Amino acid sequence: MCYSSPPIKTLQELDWKVLMHPSYPLDLAPTEYHLFRSLFNQMRGLTSGNEEDLENWLTNYFEPRPREFWRNGTNELVKMWEQISGEIFDVAVDVRPGSATYGQWHGVILNGANKHAFWLPDGFAHGFQCLSPEGAHVTYKCTGVYNPSTEYGIDPFDKEINVNWPIVDGVIVSERDRSHKSFAEHRSS
Numbered sequence: 001m002c003y004s005s006p007p008i009k010t011l012q013e014l015d016w017k018v019l020m021h022p023s024y025p026l027d028l029a030p031t032e033y034h035l036f037r038s039l040f041n042q043m044r045g046l047t048s049g050n051e052e053d054l055e056n057w058l059t060n061y062f063e064p065r066p067r068e069f070w071r072n073g074t075n076e077l078v079k080m081w082e083q084i085s086g087e088i089f090d091v092a093v094d095v096r097p098g099s100a101t102y103g104q105w106h107g108v109i110l111n112g113a114n115k116h117a118f119w120l121p122d123g124f125a126h127g128f129q130c131l132s133p134e135g136a137h138v139t140y141k142c143t144g145v146y147n148p149s150t151e152y153g154i155d156p157f158d159k160e161i162n163v164n165w166p167i168v169d170g171v172i173v174s175e176r177d178r179s180h181k182s183f184a185e186h187r188s189s
Contacts, residue, residue: 086136087111088128096123153180
């Protein structure tokens with residue numbers, strides 16, 4: 001994403017709200033933030049062809065503690081998810097080789113009522129489970145154009161990662177998701 005006007009320097013000027021989330025290790029929480037809908041209202045309509053533009057734009061708003069807000073070094077898409085209606089359990093798994101939290105996951109509930117968003121940096125796998133019987137509507141913003149040749153998947157029910165999915169029985173899993181490799185197979189490939 002890029003911007004067409006100079007960025008504002010502080011969160012207060014935008015009246016943004018930021019939640020700190022203390023329940024996971026810093027290395028597993030690459031951004032340390034869950035962002036409310038107001039961030040998306042400020043970013044709507046912004047487009048970019050490169051990760052650096054978005055990183056520079058966001059750096060003007062966030063003061064990372066105690067490490068970088070953004071992870072660089074891979075060509076994977078960085079995404080920010082926003083829940084519009086319904087409810088999902090959204091999960092990020094650290095798949096960065098050599099990371100202290102490699103193979104660990106963190107999940108959040110996103111719904112239209114709490115208006116949270118979830119930042120998914122490069123080097124993290126992503127999955128979600130719809131919790132609302134009527135379905136869910138999500139939107140996401142990413143730092144690049146989707147390239148199917150770079151996509152891979154990990155079994156969402158992998159025993160090693162062991163995501164604590166809220167719904168276990170009667171889950172509908174797509175053919176594509178059923179065909180994904182185990183985390184061990186991913187590591188060895």
